[in-house]
Amino acid sequence: MTIDWLLAAEEGGLGLDFNILETNLINLVIIIGVLYYFGGKFLGNTLSTRQSAIKTEIAEAEQRKQAAAAALAEQQQKLAQAQEEAKRILADAQTTAERSREAILAQANTDVERMRATAAxxxxxxxARVMRELQQRIAALAVERSEAALPGHLNDDLQRRLVDSSIALLKGE
Incomplete structure (x- = not known):
């Protein structure tokens, strides 16, 4: 049966052509036509769906980029505010420390002056106490020596004159 079929092809019927160059070109054109006709809609729908998905992803990426840029700007602003607050706190602390230092020095000077005055x-x-004690001691020693030396030098006449002059001194004469 195979041979009959091949012979029929030579006589103008239907048969197989063994010329590879002619048959590949025709087969290729037929396959491309079938793919274009049946696959064009499918491929177009697939590419259209893919294009929409890519556009959606790009739009979402742009939105995320804008949101990230806004968040970055906000965080940078907060950082700048925090740095300014830190500078202000540092300046206040330095001012307070300087005031405290001056107050401590003033108090120390006052305390030193008070101590000096107290010491003086x-x-x-x-x-004055030492001077009083010395005067009392000198007076006691003078009285003691006078009492020791007086009995040998004191006679009645001298004793009377001494009593008279003491009485005169007491009267204020």
Missing amino acids: QDMSSQE
Whole structure:
């Protein structure tokens, strides 16, 4: 049966053509036509769907980019505010520290002056106390020596004159 079919092809009927160059070109044209006719709609729909998905993803990426840029700007603004606040706090702390330092120095100077005054007063009172003690001691020693030396030098006439002059001194004459 195969041979009959091949012979029929030579006589103008239907048969197989073994010329590879002619048959490949015709087969290729037929396949491209079938793919174009049946695959054009499918491929067009697939490409259209893919194009829409890509456009949607690009739009979402742009929105995320804008949101990220807005968030970055907001965070940079907050950072700048925080830095300004830190500078203000540092300046306030330095001012407070300087005031405290000056107040401590003033208090220390006041305390030193008060201590000096107290020391000077203590020294004056100690000096006066020591002077009184010395005067009392000198007076006691003078009286003691006078009492020791007086009995040998004192006679009745001298004793009377001494009593008279003491009485005169007491009267204010």
